[in-house]
Amino acid sequence: MSELYHKLENIVKKEHISNDLLIRHSYSRNVDLVLQGVPDIVIRPKDEIEISEILKLANEENIAVIPRGGGDCEFGGSKPIGDEGIVIDLKRLNNVLNLDQDNLVVTVEAGISWAKLNDYLCNFGLYTGCMGPGSGMTASIGGGISHHSVGGGGCAKYGACTNQLVSLEVVLPTGEIIETGSQANKYSQYPFNRFGNGPDLTGLFCGDNGIYGIKTKVSLQIFPKPEYAAYKTFQLPRKERQVSAQIMSEVRHRGIDVYDLMYIMDLLIRIVTQEKCYPLFEDLKKKRGIIFYTIEANSEQELQAKENQLDKIMEKNKCEYLGSEISDGNIAKWHYTEQGHWQFYHNLWGIYPSMQPLTAECFTPVANYPNIMDDIDQWDMEHNDDIRKIFDITQIRPIAGSGPILLIDGNNVEITCGFTSFWSVYDGEVHPEIDEVNLRLWKSLLERVTKKGVQWYMMGDLMSRLMVDIGAYDEEFYNLMKRTKKMLDPNMILSRGKFNFWGK
Numbered sequence: 001m002s003e004l005y006h007k008l009e010n011i012v013k014k015e016h017i018s019n020d021l022l023i024r025h026s027y028s029r030n031v032d033l034v035l036q037g038v039p040d041i042v043i044r045p046k047d048e049i050e051i052s053e054i055l056k057l058a059n060e061e062n063i064a065v066i067p068r069g070g071g072d073c074e075f076g077g078s079k080p081i082g083d084e085g086i087v088i089d090l091k092r093l094n095n096v097l098n099l100d101q102d103n104l105v106v107t108v109e110a111g112i113s114w115a116k117l118n119d120y121l122c123n124f125g126l127y128t129g130c131m132g133p134g135s136g137m138t139a140s141i142g143g144g145i146s147h148h149s150v151g152g153g154g155c156a157k158y159g160a161c162t163n164q165l166v167s168l169e170v171v172l173p174t175g176e177i178i179e180t181g182s183q184a185n186k187y188s189q190y191p192f193n194r195f196g197n198g199p200d201l202t203g204l205f206c207g208d209n210g211i212y213g214i215k216t217k218v219s220l221q222i223f224p225k226p227e228y229a230a231y232k233t234f235q236l237p238r239k240e241r242q243v244s245a246q247i248m249s250e251v252r253h254r255g256i257d258v259y260d261l262m263y264i265m266d267l268l269i270r271i272v273t274q275e276k277c278y279p280l281f282e283d284l285k286k287k288r289g290i291i292f293y294t295i296e297a298n299s300e301q302e303l304q305a306k307e308n309q310l311d312k313i314m315e316k317n318k319c320e321y322l323g324s325e326i327s328d329g330n331i332a333k334w335h336y337t338e339q340g341h342w343q344f345y346h347n348l349w350g351i352y353p354s355m356q357p358l359t360a361e362c363f364t365p366v367a368n369y370p371n372i373m374d375d376i377d378q379w380d381m382e383h384n385d386d387i388r389k390i391f392d393i394t395q396i397r398p399i400a401g402s403g404p405i406l407l408i409d410g411n412n413v414e415i416t417c418g419f420t421s422f423w424s425v426y427d428g429e430v431h432p433e434i435d436e437v438n439l440r441l442w443k444s445l446l447e448r449v450t451k452k453g454v455q456w457y458m459m460g461d462l463m464s465r466l467m468v469d470i471g472a473y474d475e476e477f478y479n480l481m482k483r484t485k486k487m488l489d490p491n492m493i494l495s496r497g498k499f500n501f502w503g504k
C-alpha cells in the first residue's frame with residue numbers, strides 16, 4: 001500500500017477510503033459507459049476540513065483529484081480522465097445544517113440529494129422552487145450547482161438551480177476554505193444574500209464543472225409551496241416543433257406565470273409506448289407530440305385565471321386536451337403530484353437493455369429549437385451509413401434527437417440532445433467497433449449542435465474538451481478561464497483534463 005494511501009487513511013479513517021479494484025472501477029464511469037481512466041483511490045471525507053487536508057496532500061504529491069456528487073453526469077464530469085488520481089466522493093456531506101424560516105434560506109452540505117432536501121423542507125410547507133435535475137433522487141446539490149442544473153421540475157418559474165443560490169462554502173484546490181455572498185463579511189451571522197461585498201465570486205463556482213473548487217456548503221433560497229396547483233396535458237397538432245415553440249413564446253410574451261411547460265416529441269412518445277415504458281400514452285390513437293403545463297397559485301381565483309389564459313392558447317393552437325387523470329395520459333399530474341419529474345428520465349434511458357444515452361444538455365432561445373431539431377434529423381440522415389454499422393449488430397437503430405424540451409427562465413429552453421445508442425457489450429458479446437462509432441458520432445452531433453450557437457451548461461469531460469478542440473470558445477474568454485484556473489489551482493490538480501487547459 002502506498003505512502004499516499006496511508007496519509008489519506010489518517011485523514012478519513014480506513015472505512016472511508018479504498019483502492020479495491022472493484023470500487024475503483026465503479027468510480028471510473030458516470031451514466032455514459034465510456035471508460036477514460038480508473039482512479040487509484042476513492043475517498044469519502046466527512047467535511048471541509050478533511051477535504052482541505054486531502055487537497056493539500058494532493059498538491060504536495062501532484063496527484064489529480066476529481067470531486068463526485070451523485071455521479072449522475074451524463075458524460076464524464078465526475079470520473080477521471082486518464083488513470084491515477086483520487087476520486088473524492090461527497091456523499092457523506094449529507095446533512096441539512098440550518099433552516100432559516102424567517103429569511104427563507106436553507107444551508108446544506110453539498111453532497112445531499114435534491115430529494116432528501118425537499119423531503120425535509122416539505123415538513124414546513126417549503127420547497128427549493130427549482131427542484132434541481134431530473135436525476136434529483138440521487139444527484140447532489142453540489143453537482144447541480146456545478147452544472148447549473150435545471151429540469152427536475154419548476155424550471156419555467158424558477159429557472160436553473162443556481163438562480164436560487166445565496167452563498168457557498170468552497171475548498172479551493174490549494175486547500176483554503178472560503179465563503180461567498182453575504183458570508184464574505186466575517187461579521188455576517190447567517191447567509192441571506194448572494195450579491196454584494198465586491199464581485200459575485202459565488203458565480204465563479206456556478207457551472208464550473210468542478211474545476212475551480214470543491215463546494216462543501218450551499219445556502220439556497222427556499223419558497224413556500226403554493227396551496228393551489230393545476231396540471232394539464234395536451235396532444236399537439238402537426239408541425240409540433242413549431243407549434244410548441246409558438247405556445248412557449250406566447251406564454252412568455254403574455255407574462256403567464258407557469259411552473260413547468262414541457263414539450264415531448266412524437267418519436268419519444270412512439271418509442272416509449274411501443275416499449276411499454278409509459279402505459280399512460282398507450283391509448284393515444286395518434287402518437288403525436290405532447291405538451292403539458294403546471295401552474296401554481298395562492299388562491300382558486302388566481303389559478304383559474306391562469307388556467308383560462310393557458311387553455312385559450314392551447315385551443316388557438318389546436319391542441320387536444322387529454323383529460324384530468326394520470327390514466328387519461330395526464331403526465332403533468334404525475335410529474336407534479338407524484339414527483340414524476342425525478343423519475344421520467346430514468347425510464348427513458350432504460351428503454352432497451354444495453355442502451356446508453358450519448359447526450360448533452362444545452363440552453364437555447366425558444367425560437368431556435370425547431371431549427372435545431374430539424375438539423376439533428378438532417379444529421380441523422382447524413383450519418384446513416386455509420387449508424388447502420390450499429391444497427392447491423394443490434395437490429396435496433398440508435399436514435400438521434402432530443403428528450404423533453406423544457407421552458408426555463410427567460411424565453412429559453414433546455415434541450416437534452418444527442419445520440420442514444422448501444423454499448424459495445426451487446427447480447428453477451430463484445431463488439432469494440434461500436435465504441436469507436438459511438439464516440440465519433442456523439443462528438444459529430446454535439447459539434448453540429450454547438451455550431452447552432454447553443455450554450456452547454458453541463459459539460460463533463462466530453463463537451464468541455466470538444467468546445468476547445470473545435471475552436472468554439474471565444475479566445476479571450478477561454479484565456480481568462482485558463483488564467484483563473486492557473487491562479488486558483490497552480491498545480492492543476494482539480495478535475496485535471498477538463499477544458500484541455502494543458503493540451504491533450
Ligand SMILES: Cc1cc2nc3c(=O)[nH]c(=O)nc-3n(C[C@H](O)[C@H](O)[C@H](O)COP(=O)(O)OP(=O)(O)OC[C@H]3O[C@@H](n4cnc5c(N)ncnc54)[C@H](O)[C@@H]3O)c2cc1C
Pocket residue numbers: 030031066067068069070071072073074077078090110111132133134135138139140141142143144145146147148149150151152209210211213214215216345346349361458460495
Ligand atoms: C436520469 C437522469 C436525469 C437527468 N436529468 C437532468 C436534468 O433534468 N437536468 C440536468 O441539469 N441534469 C440532468 N442530469 C445530469 C446530472 O444528473 C445532473 O446534472 C446533476 O446535477 C449532477 O449532479 P451529481 O451530484 O450527480 O453530480 P456529479 O455527476 O457527481 O458531478 C457533476 C460535476 O460536478 C462536479 N461536482 C460534483 N459535486 C461537486 C462539489 N460538491 N463541488 C465541486 N464540484 C462538484 C463533478 O466533478 C462533475 O464535474 C440527469 C442525469 C440522469 C442520470
